[in-house]
Amino acid sequence: MGAIAPRGLISLADEEGNSVSVNVLGLDLRWSAGLDAEIVVGTPFVSGRVDLVLTTSKLERWADALNRLDAGEDVAWMEMSRGPSIFIQLTGERDCPEVVVEDESGSMVTVRVPLVPPDDWIADHRQRLHQVMNHWVPMLSA
Template sequence: MKDGLRSGENLLALADEGAAMSDSAPRLLISLADDEGNSVSVYVLGRSPRWTAGLDAEIVVKTPFVSGRIDLALYVARLQDWADALDRLDAGEDVAWMTMSSGPSIFIQLTGERDCPEVIVEDESGSMVTVRVPTSGCSVPTDAVAGISVTADGHLLGVMMVCGHHIDGATLYVDSDDVSKQVKVGSWTADRPLKPGLATWTLDSPAAGWTATRSLASLTARTTYALYGWTKDNSWSANHISFTMADRDRLTPGEVRYASISDNGESVITVSIADFKAKACQNR
């Protein structure tokens, strides 16, 4: 999890560099991320106009579900505190940064609520919002299967087969190995939790029983997208399906594209809606 973090020596050098920054591009100070689109980063934006020893910075949180940013003031003592935190992290300790000052705080727990590493960003003195982000070796158990289809009049259709518990909503994002490019392009919340069984809804137009918390952005050719399902309490998720616009164009009404799991592994297949309903929850 320490990949992307800077050493104490580099941090202090960055403070000197920051004093000379003006309109240059933001500098990445901290990056904590996994391969599922979750990340917490700290960027140095430049020299603070309010005080000579300070740097303007921001904390950026990105997940397929929620994203946000908050302003942050940095100075040499805080950078030194982060260098000390890295040493403790190397020693296998949980760490906290900026807990004794106004503004946001960052906590890193090597064994979080789901027995995996997580980063907690807390803004108790400002927005009073706390965000908890898993960053490595942690995944929410799957209890559903997501797929896509099309309607007779050409609308893109989300398809969700819930196997045993429930799903609260779904999100569509750009599927990329580069975490910084995993941008959310649409998100929908079911008016009532989806119980075991089949559910469908249009992604590119209003759908009864669903609220678009983020309306679908324009989808482009040669971009891979992924649709997955989630619960509000992160107790369950849906196995995602990746697709391009070319994959979408090959679908006909009544067909579902989804990722099937068998003894030979996972493979993307296209089947009838009836077959999807009958077989999607097998081997899960």
């Protein structure tokens, strides 16, 4: 029996019920170099989801973003690509970290989610990325 495919690339949530996650859904059937994925936002006020395609280069840029976050910098991930973008601000408008999900090329909606992740969230997300890359990237064409 094979290993269960890792699905959760990003999972940020707090005790207030605010969350942002990026889930890998599987191989993109239309494009052999991509993974079907989704961004899911949940708060007591608003919730939603948007589709996206992850590539090896986007996953590598997420690794770079985690390094910059670990160094205390705010990051923009997938900002220069078509489709949704994720911005993580370590000190947001409400003096706590916040995640901004922007879907300018699709729905033209931006959602700002304040949340306080656990202390070890960057290490946890490095592990998540490692698992996703080890499982999925060998299946993608160059």
